[in-house]
Amino acid sequence: MNVELPTLDKARELLQKYYGYPDFREGQTQIVESLLTGKDTLGILPTGGGKSICYQIPALLAPGLTLVVSPLISLMKDQVDALTAMGIPAAYINSTLSGKEVNDRIRAARRGDLKLLYVAPERLELDWFRQEMSELPISCVAVDEAHCVSQWGHDFRTSYLAVSPFVESLPERPVVAAFTATATPEVTEDMVRLLRLDDPSVFITGLGRDNLAMSVLRGENKREFILEYARTHEAQAGIIYAATRKDVDDLHDRLRQAGIAAGRYHAGMGDEERDAMQEAFLYDDIRVMVATNAFGMGIDKSNVRYVIHYNMPKNMEAYVQEAGRAGRDGEPSECILLFSAQDIVTQKFLIEQNPQDDLRKKGDYRKLQQMIEYCYTNKCLRWAMLDYFGEKHDHKPCGNCSSCLDDRELVDMTRDAQIIFSCIHRMRERFGVSMVASVLKGSQNRKVLQYGFDKLPTYAMMPRRTEKEISELINEFVAEGYLMLTEGQYPVVRLTAKAAEVLKGQREVMQRAPRPVQESAAGRRRSNRYDLSPSAVNETVFEQLRLIRRDLAQKEHVPSYIIFND
Numbered sequence: 001m002n003v004e005l006p007t008l009d010k011a012r013e014l015l016q017k018y019y020g021y022p023d024f025r026e027g028q029t030q031i032v033e034s035l036l037t038g039k040d041t042l043g044i045l046p047t048g049g050g051k052s053i054c055y056q057i058p059a060l061l062a063p064g065l066t067l068v069v070s071p072l073i074s075l076m077k078d079q080v081d082a083l084t085a086m087g088i089p090a091a092y093i094n095s096t097l098s099g100k101e102v103n104d105r106i107r108a109a110r111r112g113d114l115k116l117l118y119v120a121p122e123r124l125e126l127d128w129f130r131q132e133m134s135e136l137p138i139s140c141v142a143v144d145e146a147h148c149v150s151q152w153g154h155d156f157r158t159s160y161l162a163v164s165p166f167v168e169s170l171p172e173r174p175v176v177a178a179f180t181a182t183a184t185p186e187v188t189e190d191m192v193r194l195l196r197l198d199d200p201s202v203f204i205t206g207l208g209r210d211n212l213a214m215s216v217l218r219g220e221n222k223r224e225f226i227l228e229y230a231r232t233h234e235a236q237a238g239i240i241y242a243a244t245r246k247d248v249d250d251l252h253d254r255l256r257q258a259g260i261a262a263g264r265y266h267a268g269m270g271d272e273e274r275d276a277m278q279e280a281f282l283y284d285d286i287r288v289m290v291a292t293n294a295f296g297m298g299i300d301k302s303n304v305r306y307v308i309h310y311n312m313p314k315n316m317e318a319y320v321q322e323a324g325r326a327g328r329d330g331e332p333s334e335c336i337l338l339f340s341a342q343d344i345v346t347q348k349f350l351i352e353q354n355p356q357d358d359l360r361k362k363g364d365y366r367k368l369q370q371m372i373e374y375c376y377t378n379k380c381l382r383w384a385m386l387d388y389f390g391e392k393h394d395h396k397p398c399g400n401c402s403s404c405l406d407d408r409e410l411v412d413m414t415r416d417a418q419i420i421f422s423c424i425h426r427m428r429e430r431f432g433v434s435m436v437a438s439v440l441k442g443s444q445n446r447k448v449l450q451y452g453f454d455k456l457p458t459y460a461m462m463p464r465r466t467e468k469e470i471s472e473l474i475n476e477f478v479a480e481g482y483l484m485l486t487e488g489q490y491p492v493v494r495l496t497a498k499a500a501e502v503l504k505g506q507r508e509v510m511q512r513a514p515r516p517v518q519e520s521a522a523g524r525r526r527s528n529r530y531d532l533s534p535s536a537v538n539e540t541v542f543e544q545l546r547l548i549r550r551d552l553a554q555k556e557h558v559p560s561y562i563i564f565n566d
């Protein structure tokens with residue numbers, strides 16, 4: 001007998017009939033097609049990319065039931081409500097139901113009255129549930145937020161490890177489909193291995209949605225920036241993520257004081273208040289949600305016009321997930337990351353606070369380092385993001401990110417680079433960024449003197465810049481691959497082969513002109529106010545004299561900074 005497989009045309013028809021969408025999106029087509037042919041499939045689509053439809057449509061075309069593993073009760077309920085409203089027979093089973101309700105739903109599934117059944121992964125560990133499921137014709141197990149199975153992901157959940165034993169306990173192995181927005185190689189590998197996907201087709205698509213204008217802003221007065229931004233975008237929905245509850249409360253209060261319809265959301269609030277806030281945001285009663293990363297998983301609000309990060313998140317996965325909540329409707333939206341060096345301190349503190357084994361910790365530090373590099377890169381941010389996730393791209397600048405739109409001219413920074421690299425070399429590549437900056441600035445701090453670094457020829461060779469500016473420059477060189485940082489809590493700066501070429505004069509370093517601190521938007525406003533107190537004036541004059549003397553002194557010594565074989 002000739003069994004005819006359902007076709008893509010049929011799938012498209014159902015998409016139009018139930019969802020009212022004219023066609024599948026980029027990425028969805030291949031995933032749906034793969035599932036229709038009965039192949040295990042791993043679909044990696046950005047947040048808002050439309051993963052649900054990838055298994056919901058095949059579920060309608062499959063002979064039996066599709067069991068959906070979903071991590072959050074609220075998420076399940078929303079999805080099932082939406083499906084039911086469209087006339088698709090779906091249900092969930094979770095701890096909010098009574099025993100009778102659970103039985104009713106299992107009975108409905110047995111009668112073939114359900115196409116989709118949503119459950120939390122913990123349920124798969126229960127013997128009685130496995131028993132019940134083994135008596136149902138399960139065609140497909142769809143694992144949503146599949147990165148939760150990996151320790152490398154940002155929401156590891158032990159119970160996800162129960163998925164594969166569950167699948168194997170079924171009398172007939174169903175097709176397994178896994179979905180996530182996280183595409184790092186480690187996580188991808190883990191998903192295939194730990195979910196025991198059988199020769200899966202893997203589809204990765206559209207990480208950098210081009211309706212999102214990405215920015216990283218350094219040196220802003222963050223609070224002023226946010227108040228100003230929220231004020232000028234008052235009519236639009238936005239999310240502001242902050243790292244701590246205290247910052248959330250604080251920003252929220254300030255926004256409200258400024259008369260902006262802001263809400264807040266963090267794990268320190270009661271369930272009721274949180275639910276109310278979420279509702280208010282969904283229905284546009286409040287415009288701006290100030291939240292910790294507890295907010296957002298499964299939020300289906302398509303018209304979020306901006307996502308601002310008050311702090312740098314802990315890694316790129318988290319960032320992409322959170323920033324990706326902007327512009328799900330495809331309309332132009334902004335993702336702004338406000339970075340300051342203090343964010344690095346905070347994230348390291350959080351890693352240290354978190355009890356975990358050394359391997360895990362090392363991984364966290366490495367991911368943090370990559371996040372920091374993203375904040376310092378001069379590359380197109382879309383490239384940087386796609387490169388991080390190992391996605392192929394056409395090397396065309398997006399023309400729409402803070403790097404692409406950076407109008408500072410490129411200047412030859414070869415000499416500064418040589419000074420910095422040479423200093424690192426002379427310090428035997430054994431110290432961190434701030435120590436190198438102290439030496440270059442000419443700091444008299446105890447550690448500098450104790451190591452005798454004040455005797456190095458590179459000591460105080462960058463007196464004009466603040467230590468902060470020197471650190472920024474070093475971090476930019478890390479991001480550009482001239483330098484690297486070792487792993488761990490106290491990373492040490494090392495030279496790469498690229499730096500050696502610069503030292504030997506074989507490579508030029510072109511960088512954006514460093515932005516003076518006052519040039520930040522907030523700073524520009526401030527710079528109209530001069531501090532004319534006598535002590536301030538004297539200090540400036542004194543500093544200028546010192547610099548002139550230093551310059552003269554520098555003319556005398558031959559460029560001794562280009563010495564690399566001592």
Ligand code: ADP
Pocket residue numbers: 021022023024025028045046047048049050051052053300302328
């Ligand atoms: P994800 O789980 O990948 O974050 P969802 O499945 O929640 O994304 O889908 C995000 C939004 O995109 C939803 O509002 C969904 O209805 C919409 N969507 C999905 N596929 C399509 C499509 N082919 N055409 C138009 N809208 C779509």
Ligand code: MG
Pocket residue numbers: 051052144
């Ligand atoms: Mg989803």
Ligand code: ZN
Pocket residue numbers: 379380381382383397398399400401402403404
């Ligand atoms: Zn760009």
